[in-house]
Amino acid sequence: MCGYTMDEEREQMIQLVESAVDSGDLSPVKGVLDGKRPPDIADILLALPPEKRSFVFGALDREVASETLTLLDEGAMRELLAALDESKIVALIGLMASDDAADIVNLLPPDQVQRILGRISREEYEHIQELLKFPEETAGGLMAREVMTVRGETRVADVLTRLRSEAEKIEQLQNIYVIDGQHVLLGFIPIIRLIVADPESRAKEIMTRDFLSVTTGTDQEDVAALFSKYDLYSLPVVDAGGRLVGRITVDDIIDVIEEEATEDITMMAGTGDEEFWERSPIRVSKARLPWLLTGLFGGIASALVMNHFKASLESVLTLAFFVPVITAMGGNVGIQSSAIVVRELAVGGMSLVRTGGKLIRELKVSLINGFVLGAVLLVIVTIWQGDYRLGVLLGVCMMTIILWATLMGAVVPLLLRKMDIDPALATGPFITTSNDILGILMYLGIATLFLDWIGGG
Known part of the structure; x- marks a missing residue:
């Protein structure tokens, strides 16, 4: 006997609901959703186009609708709340725990908030007003007032x-x-x-x-x-x-x-979490552009650094071939190191005052990796270009840049945490752009110092 996977069942339910919605009658919709749990209904609603979502939500009884609403993403909640009349919103809030009710009230337009709060019970009003005093990302904003x-x-x-x-x-x-x-x-x-x-x-x-x-x-x-x-x-x-x-x-x-x-x-991708529910291309573009502009100006800065070492590149053109290798390896190593530190900070396993052991371990790892990768690059360059001196120089540059990128990746999240900035910022475009600029600067700087030795003087 062939069974259905959860995804197949979900797709079937979505198709049934869409067919019921197309009929324009609430009765078939209620029949399809009857007995379904709020989390399953929330999944179906999120898979539907906005215009059908509001129709389906209207078919739910109040208790199910109240719980389902709290399980949707912010964008879907805003759309549904905008389509509901105030009496329906008041009824739904009255069935919610105080923390969920406060979250819903936070999504309403300011002019509507006072009207809604004026229509709920005094006890609910006091609970919600108390919760609204606290920032959303604190225990006060997270808690429910109902306790025994x-x-x-x-x-x-x-x-x-x-x-x-x-x-x-x-x-x-x-x-x-x-x-x-x-x-x-x-x-x-x-x-x-x-x-x-x-x-x-x-x-x-x-x-x-x-x-x-x-x-x-x-x-x-x-x-x-x-x-x-x-x-x-x-x-x-x-x-x-x-x-x-x-x-x-x-x-x-x-x-x-x-x-x-x-x-x-x-944040690692250089965007915002509103991307998951925002439907306006302009707003999504506004969320992405700051980071893309950061990357653009970072690239221009890298180009200016290379222009500064124009004479060295003209003397030994082969140096330019390996700029992408150097920048790519520096970025990869920096992201690896920062991701480990950010994860440790996120789960509370790494404090700001006891980080010495982790940093030393990361530096040891980078020395091993730098030596191995530098040796591989030395061999490849020596065979390819027939110049062992150039191979040695590039191997040393590779090891130096990997060591530096590791240090940047490990230290920057700690500094951001100390400044009360989300350390995850260090794993995004910030760390890669920084490592690109500094990596090129170090690579061409070292190459310029030993230009005569490799025969480019």
Whole structure:
């Protein structure tokens, strides 16, 4: 019996939905999507043209539509929100967790935000307003306000009673937080421990006092590193006074990891993550042009360097043949080295104060690679050009440039991190352009010094 792959099933679903949409009737669309999970519906919506996407979204019931909306990319969310009337937006926000609701509100036009906030419940309004105070890429912007708290003196039996009544209001509830009269976090109780505990015992007697937490200003990358290091499912967020203000769950962290990975990949390519959802060619062009212009001016700078050594190139024309080899190897080695350091910084495995060992290792690797590649180039040039002196010179240049490119690739991300700039910038056009210019300068500079020795004087 032949089975279908997930991709084949997805394509079949998309075709069925498009056929239903073409009928112009919502009933067939509802029939096709009935029983489908929100993540699957989100995949289908993203595969549809914008004009069909809005029609299909209108066929979803509110609870499914609310969850599906939060799973779309920013561009698709903006398009759907622009097509919805305000009463529908208010209804959808009312079904969301506070962190998702705040994300949706952030995508609305400023003049619409106040009207929407004025129509939601007071509790939702307070939660969203509180979250909107924090930058999006911090723990405060990431957290949900919905938490279940109890006092230390509360009986386990009473906590269980509250849990039964509040469980459906709080998504992914794993822990009950124990606070004092000032709302300062004292500890937490895992639900499984609560279930098996003596009903007459007190919350403070069974709570875990040794807990991890983050403040509202903690960067989302640092929060993700904590989740990864300690295998967390949720993490409490406190203010400067240690008062509990919210919690972050692992599903939010998965989104952060995907977001940061996308941001780093696009930065390596010299563009922005808006490329994945932006449909305007002009805006996409505006995102790419700064980096392309950087590359253009970098190329012009390289040409000016070569022009400065015009006399040396005219004396030994063969030197010009190997400029592409030198620049390509310098760029490749620099990207390899910077990618390793950026990855270590991203996962928290490399601190700014304990980098000596990594740098020494990278330099040792570059010495080995430089020696091997330099020796290979020496042999090739000697056989090809019949001049061992030129071969030695090029071999030495190759080794020197590889050593320098490795150093640049390893050190630049650390310097950027110290200046609070994303280290991923070092793996993109910045490092390749820099290595091209400096590589050519070093190559032709060394060649000029030994011009008489290789017979070009």
